[in-house]
Amino acid sequence: MRYDxxxxxxxxxxxxFVRLALEEAGAAYVDVxxxxxxxxxxxxxxxxxxxxxxxxxxxxxxxxxxxIGQTANILFYLGGRHGLAPATExxxxxxxxxxxxxxxxxxxxxxxxxxxxxSLYYEDQKSAAKQRSKEFWAERAPKYLGYFERVxxxxxxxxxxxxxxxxxxxxxxxxVDGLRYAFPKRMAKFERKIPKLIALHDxxxxxxxxxxxxxxxxxxxxxxxxxxxxxxxxxR
Amino acid sequence: MRYDxxxxxxxxxxxxFVRLALEEAGAAYVDVxxxxxxxxxxxxxxxxxxxxxxxxxxxxxxxxxxxIGQTANILFYLGGRHGLAPATExxxxxxxxxxxxxxxxxxxxxxxxxxxxxSLYYEDQKSAAKQRSKEFWAERAPKYLGYFERVxxxxxxxxxxxxxxxxxxxxxxxxVDGLRYAFPKRMAKFERKIPKLIALHDxxxxxxxxxxxxxxxxxxxxxxxxxxxxxxxxxR
Numbered sequence: 001m002r003y004d005x006x007x008x009x010x011x012x013x014x015x016x017f018v019r020l021a022l023e024e025a026g027a028a029y030v031d032v033x034x035x036x037x038x039x040x041x042x043x044x045x046x047x048x049x050x051x052x053x054x055x056x057x058x059x060x061x062x063x064x065x066x067x068i069g070q071t072a073n074i075l076f077y078l079g080g081r082h083g084l085a086p087a088t089e090x091x092x093x094x095x096x097x098x099x100x101x102x103x104x105x106x107x108x109x110x111x112x113x114x115x116x117x118x119s120l121y122y123e124d125q126k127s128a129a130k131q132r133s134k135e136f137w138a139e140r141a142p143k144y145l146g147y148f149e150r151v152x153x154x155x156x157x158x159x160x161x162x163x164x165x166x167x168x169x170x171x172x173x174x175x176v177d178g179l180r181y182a183f184p185k186r187m188a189k190f191e192r193k194i195p196k197l198i199a200l201h202d203x204x205x206x207x208x209x210x211x212x213x214x215x216x217x218x219x220x221x222x223x224x225x226x227x228x229x230x231x232x233x234x235x236r
Numbered sequence: 237m238r239y240d241x242x243x244x245x246x247x248x249x250x251x252x253f254v255r256l257a258l259e260e261a262g263a264a265y266v267d268v269x270x271x272x273x274x275x276x277x278x279x280x281x282x283x284x285x286x287x288x289x290x291x292x293x294x295x296x297x298x299x300x301x302x303x304i305g306q307t308a309n310i311l312f313y314l315g316g317r318h319g320l321a322p323a324t325e326x327x328x329x330x331x332x333x334x335x336x337x338x339x340x341x342x343x344x345x346x347x348x349x350x351x352x353x354x355s356l357y358y359e360d361q362k363s364a365a366k367q368r369s370k371e372f373w374a375e376r377a378p379k380y381l382g383y384f385e386r387v388x389x390x391x392x393x394x395x396x397x398x399x400x401x402x403x404x405x406x407x408x409x410x411x412v413d414g415l416r417y418a419f420p421k422r423m424a425k426f427e428r429k430i431p432k433l434i435a436l437h438d439x440x441x442x443x444x445x446x447x448x449x450x451x452x453x454x455x456x457x458x459x460x461x462x463x464x465x466x467x468x469x470x471x472r
Contacts, residue, residue, distance in 0.1 A: 050390050053330045056337045056383050068329050070336040077329060093304050093313060094289045100306040101292045103336075107343055115351045116364060117371030128352060128364045135353030147292050154286050
């Protein structure tokens with residue numbers, strides 16, 4: 001069965017966490033909005049729907065009659081269908097807990113460049129963004145990344161659940177990749193503290209389906225409209 | 237079976253969304269940290285664990301051998317066990333999607349008073365907090381609350397899923413209650429735009445288990461350490 005993914009066509013953003021899961025699974029999917037403006041119109045129309053399960057924001061995924069919103073919810077669904085999550089209830093709850101913690105981290109990364117609000121330009125909140133980025137790297141990044149490093153140490157293998165890759169591992173790859181893009185100087189200094197996360201990143205990047213995806217034009221390059229943005233002033 | 241809830245003892249915070257579900261369900265639970273300092277020590281020790289399923293942050297819930305973290309994940313679990321969620325997969329995914337959208341809203345409410353970072357005092361980020369609160373009420377609150385108002389209109393009944401209360405309805409009660417506490421002036425002006433949400437709030441407050449809970453000392457009063465904080469400077 002084919003999935004339809006609805007997400008903004010010019011950024012990785014939160015949609016990328018879903019794309020990585022679909023690619024790893026080798027699932028048939030259409031990235032609807034990348035087919036042209038009619039895709040974006042269709043997406044906005046679905047979000048404005050007064051029946052069904054409209055999303056507050058993209059990404060959302062159409063799977064048969066289901067339309068599923070919220071990134072972590074989509075990954076919960078896909079993980080169960082494509083062997084990217086454990087089969088037991090306890091295992092699925094734990095994986096989802098980690099996925100939701102990644103969602104929190106991603107929201108905080110976004111706020112490093114937009115601490116005041118999404119309707120204002122970065123340039124109009126640059127001073128607050130500098131403060132928030134400083135705080136993020138002093139307090140939050142070490143706490144979050146240290147947490148995942150500890151989870152990997154406890155797993156005793158390459159991935160959070162052992163030797164089998166999960167949606168969370170794919171998402172952690174994206175977090176490391178994104179932080180490297182957005183904060184190259186800070187990450188270069190910080191990476192020695194998270195060797196297991198870096199090894200996970202490299203291991204995910206080498207997986208055949210992911211490697212093929214990253215080399216394709218389906219992978220949108222990082223840019224300054226997404227979550228992970230590179231601004232020199234924030235990377236000191 | 238008795239649940240053990242681990243959360244900070246002096247605030248409603250994110251723990252309150254779990255407390256409301258447990259209270260509505262009439263579930264037996266211990267609010268561990270409210271039993272004294274040894275509870276907080278136990279909580280911190282569990283968060284630092286190198287085995288099992290340690291949480292990045294409270295709340296987390298112990299249910300038999302399971303230890304479940306992340307508010308929405310806990311509610312997903314409790315909803316399924318206590319009839320506070322639909323039984324079908326599609327119904328559960330939709331409810332969880334709404335729950336995760338509430339989690340996003342709650343994080344944005346928190347950032348109205350802490351836009352720069354949690355390790356700094358409000359007083360040290362007051363100017364940015366004023367800007368963020370203004371932005372929140374100009375853009376974000378109307379968008380989020382308008383979305384839930386639309387979901388309630390589509391449901392055609394008192395609650396998001398029809399006539400049966402769910403974890404999401406309990407959480408929406410808390411959102412309205414919290415916004416009234418934190419932003420009384422702004423909410424007084426805004427409430428006429430969200431009549432269905434206000435009606436839902438009142439209906440939840442009247443439910444016997446919830447009414448008893450709200451009148452008890454188990455309900456911690458709102459204060460300026462939680463998510464919903466009242467600062468006059470932000471409520472104009």
